[in-house]
Amino acid sequence: MDFGQFISYIGSGTVYTVGVTLIALPSGLLIGTILALLYVYGGKAAARIMNIYSTVFRGIPPVVLLFILFFAVSKGINLSAFWAGSLSLGVVSSAYQMEIIRGALLSVSGDQLMAARAVGLSRMQAIRNVVLPQAVRLAIPPWSNEAAIVIKDSSLVYALGVPEILRRAQLIGASSQQYLLAYLSAAVIYFLLVSLTTRLLNQLEQKLSIPSNP
């Protein structure tokens, strides 16, 4: 067996890797954004709860959380390993994404909110139309980092039996006894996925950047 065959066998797991990422990242973003808004604008009690959420979820290895959430979720609802794993990863990521969005919201000066209120916008409108659009731009670079982490962490669902890249590398490695080649192939594919994503997000950052004089 040559390298090309390895790549194509293992590479067919990319569908799952990408699939897991495309579920985990957006669901983490949705949850993270809502929690960040509650954290920053929801008052003291909400901030305290969000702080606990963040500390707990970031203080446990993702793979442990993944197992806990997976078994908790699959007890309640009948979900495939793919969906349960993806959503669990989304929840893990939401804590990190919450911190990213929170930092970005706090970086937009409170004066911007005040100026929007002075025009007559409600608090919600001001946050939505003035603070969030500026925060999103500030959040892209750290978010790009988190996207790379989620792509890489998607390999954790292999432990649940989802035939993604790492799982396939392990299988073909075992059957051919060429472990090094198998894992090298997996590494190459992950690396390509991560650098492509980073590059796309870089372009998005450029595209959204606010023009100003040099």
Added chain:
Amino acid sequence: MPKPILTIKNLTKTYGQNVIFQHLDLTVNEGDTIVIIGPSGTGKSTLLRCINLLTRPNEGQIWLDDLEITAKGTDEDQVRQHIGMVFQNFLLFNHLTALGNVKLGLTRVKHLSDEAATEKAMRELNRVGLADRANHYPGQLSGGQQQRVGIARALAMDPRVMLFDEPTSALDPELIGEVLEVMRQLSLDGMTMLVVTHEMGFAREVADRIVFMEKGYIVEEGSPDEMFNHPKFDRTREFLWKITELYGKKEKEAE
């Protein structure tokens, strides 16, 4: 009979133990331009922020026309759209063009269609001489231009009264004139204005009344002639002398 637009009665504001002002009374009549002067930390900005409810006074009442806006249950957002505010550091929305800045309140608060909002916003930008900069972002505009957009943004809401909080004090001396000129024109057009500024030339020429505030009290108020030429109190004379001197020096340096 002059018609009062803003009536302030017995207004008191404290931050913790710190009394900013106490039992303050002030009336602003329709079409009047009132200039407030006073040393730093006197509570001028706090007064303006109380008027458009960005901060709540502890005591006293404010009426906008016949509506007591300090009453319980007042719709603050409703009140604020009738009171324009211009800030010392402009506070344009950084992610929007000049046009976008002026349009935001029109589409979100007044619910105009995009087309109608654009038309109205362009008219306001034209009024401050910046129609040709409509598609520039704040970061692409000079300070003076940014402040004029700030004025257009407030004007677009057709406010009953405009509040200016030191609108030129963050500007390079050579950019102050263009902003003051817009304000002068606005005053001539009959806009009701409450202006905190240390531009004595503007005060002398444009103000109907000058209010001198110190340590949370209104020491004296009167026409520019009364205040500059026959002030009742020595404090007023001293302050005006000091400020004119300081301001004159700055002007000379700019030349």
